Amino acid sequence: MVTVKMLKPYYIKADENYVRIMLAYQYFSIVMEEKVYQFIPVEANEIKINRKTKKVENIDARFAFQNEKDVVYVTMAKLMTLPDFQKQLDSIAESYYFKQEVNIDKVKQENETALIIAELEKLNVRRMIDRALDERDEVIFNELVKLL
Template sequence: MRYAKSSRPNSIKFDQDYLYVNIRNIDFSFNYNGKTFTYVPSAGKEIIINQKTLALENARTLFAFGHRTETIYLNLSYLLHMPSFVKELNIILANRDYAIKTAAYASNYTNDLIIDQLEQWNVKRLIDKALDNKDEHAFNELLKLL
């Protein structure tokens, strides 16, 4: 009997194109013929997923599992034949949407703050220019913007 017991990721990072699931420090077990093989982070340490196609970019990466003195190596494509592993991977992919939306919101909020600050500085610069030119009408209009 083969099955994965636990596969919670250590961290999930992403950029515009890829999702990186770091599994270096997780408790991940694989049961094979009554022996429990525990994940050993000596070989594969990360799962890379293309964000647009959701395809695994490193399906041939080998992951090491140890039981006492015995070590076996399984590639990621082999692990995908286990329903429990696929279920855990689907949970990770579902959480990725939330992480991306949260990061995008934080990024948009930061951008809005920067734009507001730049607009305020621009208005103050224009007020200084209106004062230098002794343009009372422009000065009064710009004060309304503050």
């Protein structure tokens, strides 16, 4: 059975689409058959997470761990099955995830609604100007023209 003893990022790099958790010696270790294995950057050395979906992208990555002269390889797919790994990974990357897109869509919709209302108000003022012209009401006409 494999368990994660420690998972700390060496550093974190975030771009528009991904969070990259970079790993280094002494920051990542696992326990396997009651032995502690330290991460060594022989093959994969990063965890790549999609900021929108919050899913690990490099699922096929292989990580090397060493205990004295014994080296074992563990795939990302295997690590993802470990609840403690997933929990630690989420706590590390959580602040880099995009906030819910629903909020962004809601703000866009509110802005569009505000624009539509402003346009309808302009059209209403123009109709009122037409009515003032029809009734030859110069005072109301002048006040309404100032609103445009």
